[in-house]
Structures are given as structure tokens and as C-alpha cells.
Amino acid sequence: MDLEAVKRYLEKGGETASVADGLPPRFLEPLLMSSLKVDLIQPGRILCSMKIPPRLLNAGNSLHGGATAALVDIVGSAAIPAAGHAASTTGVSVEINVSYLDAAYAHEEIEIEARALRVGKAVAVISVEFRKKKTGKIFAQGRHTKFLPTTSKM
Amino acid sequence: MDLEAVKRYLEKGGETASVADGLPPRFLEPLLMSSLKVDLIQPGRILCSMKIPPRLLNAGNSLHGGATAALVDIVGSAAIPAAGHAASTTGVSVEINVSYLDAAYAHEEIEIEARALRVGKAVAVISVEFRKKKTGKIFAQGRHTKFLPTTSKM
Amino acid sequence: MDLEAVKRYLEKGGETASVADGLPPRFLEPLLMSSLKVDLIQPGRILCSMKIPPRLLNAGNSLHGGATAALVDIVGSAAIPAAGHAASTTGVSVEINVSYLDAAYAHEEIEIEARALRVGKAVAVISVEFRKKKTGKIFAQGRHTKFLPTTSKM
Amino acid sequence: MDLEAVKRYLEKGGETASVADGLPPRFLEPLLMSSLKVDLIQPGRILCSMKIPPRLLNAGNSLHGGATAALVDIVGSAAIPAAGHAASTTGVSVEINVSYLDAAYAHEEIEIEARALRVGKAVAVISVEFRKKKTGKIFAQGRHTKFLPTTSKM
Numbered sequence: 311m312d313l314e315a316v317k318r319y320l321e322k323g324g325e326t327a328s329v330a331d332g333l334p335p336r337f338l339e340p341l342l343m344s345s346l347k348v349d350l351i352q353p354g355r356i357l358c359s360m361k362i363p364p365r366l367l368n369a370g371n372s373l374h375g376g377a378t379a380a381l382v383d384i385v386g387s388a389a390i391p392a393a394g395h396a397a398s399t400t401g402v403s404v405e406i407n408v409s410y411l412d413a414a415y416a417h418e419e420i421e422i423e424a425r426a427l428r429v430g431k432a433v434a435v436i437s438v439e440f441r442k443k444k445t446g447k448i449f450a451q452g453r454h455t456k457f458l459p460t461t462s463k464m
Numbered sequence: 465m466d467l468e469a470v471k472r473y474l475e476k477g478g479e480t481a482s483v484a485d486g487l488p489p490r491f492l493e494p495l496l497m498s499s500l501k502v503d504l505i506q507p508g509r510i511l512c513s514m515k516i517p518p519r520l521l522n523a524g525n526s527l528h529g530g531a532t533a534a535l536v537d538i539v540g541s542a543a544i545p546a547a548g549h550a551a552s553t554t555g556v557s558v559e560i561n562v563s564y565l566d567a568a569y570a571h572e573e574i575e576i577e578a579r580a581l582r583v584g585k586a587v588a589v590i591s592v593e594f595r596k597k598k599t600g601k602i603f604a605q606g607r608h609t610k611f612l613p614t615t616s617k618m
Numbered sequence: 619m620d621l622e623a624v625k626r627y628l629e630k631g632g633e634t635a636s637v638a639d640g641l642p643p644r645f646l647e648p649l650l651m652s653s654l655k656v657d658l659i660q661p662g663r664i665l666c667s668m669k670i671p672p673r674l675l676n677a678g679n680s681l682h683g684g685a686t687a688a689l690v691d692i693v694g695s696a697a698i699p700a701a702g703h704a705a706s707t708t709g710v711s712v713e714i715n716v717s718y719l720d721a722a723y724a725h726e727e728i729e730i731e732a733r734a735l736r737v738g739k740a741v742a743v744i745s746v747e748f749r750k751k752k753t754g755k756i757f758a759q760g761r762h763t764k765f766l767p768t769t770s771k772m
Numbered sequence: 773m774d775l776e777a778v779k780r781y782l783e784k785g786g787e788t789a790s791v792a793d794g795l796p797p798r799f800l801e802p803l804l805m806s807s808l809k810v811d812l813i814q815p816g817r818i819l820c821s822m823k824i825p826p827r828l829l830n831a832g833n834s835l836h837g838g839a840t841a842a843l844v845d846i847v848g849s850a851a852i853p854a855a856g857h858a859a860s861t862t863g864v865s866v867e868i869n870v871s872y873l874d875a876a877y878a879h880e881e882i883e884i885e886a887r888a889l890r891v892g893k894a895v896a897v898i899s900v901e902f903r904k905k906k907t908g909k910i911f912a913q914g915r916h917t918k919f920l921p922t923t924s925k926m
């Protein structure tokens with residue numbers, strides 16, 4: 311691919327700008343969450359399931375790595391109040407990481423499990439694991455670190 | 465927040481399921497990329513700019529951490545062919561990480577710079593930095609590791 | 619601390635240079651491993667234990683974060699042949715990350731568990747968890763990504 | 773390698789236990805730092821150099837990945853007081869990550885640059901880059917996140 315082709319690829323979103331511009335504010339979460347079901351919720355642990363919707367695929371027709379990373383953020387954050395943290399917010403993201411182990415395809419049933427490794431006064435760390443429902447095989451694993459502000463600034 | 469409230473939060477996407485379900489396949493990339501402009505593209509380096517669109521905000525009205533992570537994936541991947549890698553694909557994601565340093569708000573002009581740290585025969589590592597255009601201040605920094613398959617499987 | 623004090627801190631190793639210089643080549647591994655015991659080894663899983671030796675402490679008298687990270691490297695690598703990978707080497711490190719959740723102190727008994735998340739033809743990802751033996755509480759969690767070369771170069 | 777061979781490898785440190793046990797407490801830092809020289813120190817930025825000593829090599833005779841990770845910890849921490857943070861400590865490690873891009877060999881001259889990306893009231897993030905002096909080529913890049921306690925607990 312030459313440099314011009316890379317530029318065209320990155321700006322191809324312009325073609326769908328009219329659709330994207332018509333979407334409501336804060337649409338990323340609904341886009342990711344409208345297929346999400348909560349199967350189990352316990353102190354410090356959340357188990358969700360999702361049938362991978364075509365809108366979250368990449369060019370290779372598997373779950374987009376950006377969608378996986380955003381789900382680490384969203385499901386990981388929800389584990390903080392689930393761990394009993396009393397704050398009115400779920401905190402501020404400090405770090406997110408994800409390892410991709412395998413591809414997951416359209417309409418596959420997957421499980422997302424968030425587990426609080428630590429929910430302290432100021433810092434929370436959540437592990438988020440993605441598994442294929444049929445085989446139980448882990449296909450991605452991430453961690454989400456958040457700062458839990460009290461009154462002071464980060 | 466009690467456990468029931470966490471469940472309601474995670475399943476709130478269901479309310480917008482009708483909008484989300486009507487979207488075309490592979491919609492995550494257009495959602496993120498329709499505001500992206502390529503300012504400069506050189507071997508191993510891509511500089512983009514973006515005016516943060518309201519659809520990519522989180523509940524706190526700043527750029528969603530999941531959007532930042534997905535942009536590390538997308539802009540980071542584009543740096544691989546830009547570094548002269550001849551493969552027909554941009555490879556398979558192995559790892560993505562992001563550190564969040566500050567919030568960026570709706571309509572703020574930001575710069576995203578991807579820089580190839582290594583593009584070898586089999587492994588590529590790209591650094592992706594997010595800066596506020598007005599001040600040049602870095603508000604997020606990430607890294608994207610990809611495996612570049614030839615004929616053999618990962 | 620002023621800039622001069624930071625410089626003095628970073629160069630304080632010079633005081634012990636005579637001890638350090640007398641040590642044999644490749645001494646980092648013996649330094650970390652001479653307290654390590656393997657409790658269980660199964661395909662893709664290694665469970666070690668260690669009584670934290672004073673030589674691995676930091677200035678706060680808890681296990682040095684650098685020692686934890688180096689143990690992610692060492693114990694994580696050993697899980698690759700344990701997963702049945704036939705290569706003559708354990709591969710080349712691509713990425714290591716660690717989250718620190720709590721301090722562990724001198725003479726505390728700890729457990730280190732490495733679990734292969736993926737050992738493919740070319741890429742291996744190992745999760746490494748550090749727990750306090752007495753309580754079972756996780757005090758650090760990391761991941762180690764390696765490239766497994768065949769004949770081709772990374 | 774069969775499971776018994778993996779166990780023997782991990783417990784080989786036992787052979788050198790007598791040397792290791794004779795070392796003073798908190799020896800990991802002197803082991804890593806006795807070859808470190810500070811070339812430049814400015815607010816929020818530290819530039820060190822090191823001639824790779826044989827004691828920090830791995831079995832492949834290049835700088836041990838665990839040594840690199842530990843240096844991200846040590847040099848990264850020093851950048852916090854260098855950035856003007858007034859606390860009496862350099863904080864508590866929350867996360868460390870490193871990407872390995874190339875090997876560096878015994879007696880090679882390397883440069884380690886720590887740059888404060890953020891030093892806030894409670895959270896600091898430092899980028900640490902490892903370069904070969906001769907060519908300027910980056911061979912490892914990491915990030916270190918620390919929590920800076922005031923009076924409250926993490």
C-alpha cells in the first residue's frame with residue numbers, strides 16, 4: 311500500500327460522515343452495549359454475554375480490536391460499583407491494556423467476565439476476560455486501571 | 465450503586481437497540497473515522513487531526529476511553545503499510561495499551577500521531593500519541609503490537 | 619528532592635560497583651531464582667512459591683516492582699515449553715506488563731502462577747499472577763507476550 | 773523440553789543460592805544501577821547512559837528483559853521528583869509495561885530517557901525509552917504509572 315492509499319483508507323470514514331453525524335451524542339456506548347446481557351452480578355464480579363453483532367466487526371469479519379478494548383473499559387468500569395465502592399462515579403481511566411489471543415466471528419456467542427483485582431480508596435484494577443461460550447476458550451484478556459477521586463484532583 | 469443499578473446501566477444499550485441494529489456492518493470504524501483527517505503521512509509516521517464529535521463522548525462529556533483505545537488500533541494499524549511493509553494486510557493485533565493523562569472535550573481539536581517503533585518481518589510495534597492542538601499537551605499515549613503473518617499461522 | 623539529589627540517588631549504585639562488578643555473568647536470573655521453588659507443573663501451567671528474600675526488597679522494604687516484573691518474564695517464559703511448545707528456545711519477549719495491587723514484605727510466603735493463554739506457532743501469551751500464600755490474595759498480575767521464531771527473523 | 777526439564781531450569785538458582793544469600797538487603801537496585809550514569813537531568817526529563825554489564829545478560833547474551841523492566845521502574849520513578857513533585861516519596865507503582873523491539877548486547881552503550889507525561893496530585897505517568905547510543909535506534913519502550921499518596925491510602 312502506498313502512502314496515498316493509507317491516507318484514503320484513514321479518511322474513508324468521510325463517506326459515511328452523513329450517517330455518523332446524524333447519531334446522538336455519547337453514541338459509542340449504546341453502539342457497544344445494545345447487544346450486551348448481564349448474566350450474573352456479584353460483589354466484585356460481572357458476567358455478561360453477547361452475540362457478536364455485524365456492526366462491531368472489522369474488515370476481516372471478526373470482532374474489532376477497538377470494540378474489545380472499549381468493552382474492557384465499559385464492563386471493567388461497571389465492576390467498581392459492583393465491588394461496593396460507594397463513590398457516585400466509577401472513576402477516571404488511568405490505563406487499559408488488552409491481549410488478543412484469537413478471532414471471534416459474527417453471531418458467535420461470547421462471555422465477558424470482569425473481576426475486581428483491587429478496589430481501594432483511590433485506585434481500582436479490574437481484570438476483563440473474553441471467552442467463546444461454546445468452548446470456554448479465552449480469546450482476549452485485558453486490565454483496566456482507574457483512579458477513584460474523592461475531593462482532590464487526579 | 466447497588467447490583468441491580470449496575471445491571472440496568474450495562475443493559476441500557478437495549479433502549480437504543482433499534483437504532484444500533486439498523487446500522488450497517490463494520491460500523492465501528494466509520495463511527496470513529498468520519499471525523500479523522502490525515503495531515504501528514506511519511507514513512508513510518510502518520511499525523512491526523514480530529515475535532516472531537518459529540519457521538520464519541522462518555523457520560524462525563526469527554527472523549528470516551530474506548531474511543532481512544534479504538535483509535536490506537538486504527539491509526540496504529542495504518543502506520544504499518546506507511547512504514548513500507550509490503551504485506552496485503554496490516555496484520556493481526558496482539559496487544560494494545562493506553563495511558564490516559566487528561567480529559568479532552570467535545571469540539572476540541574486534537575492531534576493523533578502514530579510512529580512505527582519497529583516493523584519487522586513478523587512483529588510490528590507502533591506508538592500512538594494524542595495531543596491537544598492548542599497547547600501541544602499529550603493527553604493519552606498508547607502502543608499497538610501486531611503480528612504480521614506471511615504464510616504460517618499465528 | 620532537587621535535581622542534584624535525584625542524580626545522586628540514580629548514581630548511588632556506584633558505591634556498590636565493586637560488589638556488583640565481581641558478580642558472574644547472567645547473574646540477574648540466579649539473583650531472582652535462588653529462592654524459587656516449583657510446586658506444580660502441568661501442561662500450560664506452573665505454580666511456584668517463594669519466601670521473599672531481603673535482597674529483592676525496595677527502599678520501602680517490600681518486594682521490588684522490578685523484581686516482580688522480572689519474575690513475570692522468567693516464570694512466564696518457562697510456561698511456554700511447559701505448554702508443549704517444541705522449540706529449542708522459549709522465544710523472544712515482545713511485551714511485558716504488570717499491575718501492582720498491594721505490597722508483599724520480606725519473608726512473606728508468596729505463590730506465583732503462570733498460565734498459558736495462548737501458545738501458537740508464532741505468538742505466545744502467558745498470564746502471571748502473584749498471590750500471598752496465607753490469604754490467597756492477588757498482589758500483582760501481569761502478562762508476557764513472546765514471539766516464537768521458527769527459521770524466519772522477528 | 774519436558775516438564776521435568778522446565779522444573780530443573782526454574783530451580784537452577786538453587787545452585788547459586790550461597791552467593792545470592794550472602795548479598796546485602798535491597799541488592800536489586802545496586803545490581804542494576806551500578807553501571808548507570810546520569811547525563812542530563814531537567815524538570816520532568818532524565819537522560820542516563822549505561823554500558824551493558826555482563827551480569828545483566830540473559831541466556832542469549834543480550835540485556836535481560838527483566839533488567840529492562842526493572843530499569844523502567846527505577847529510572848521512571850526518579851523522573852517524578854525531577855518533575856518537581858514535592859512528596860517525600862516517589863509514590864507507589866500501579867502499572868509497568870515494556871515493549872521489546874530489539875536485542876542489546878554486552879558492552880553496548882545505551883541511553884535511557886525518562887519523560888514525565890503527567891505528574892498530577894495523585895497519579896504520575898512516565899514514558900521510558902531505551903536507545904542504542906551508536907545509532908539512536910529505540911530498542912525498548914515502556915511506561916510507568918505511579919500513585920502519589922498524600923495522607924489517604926491507595
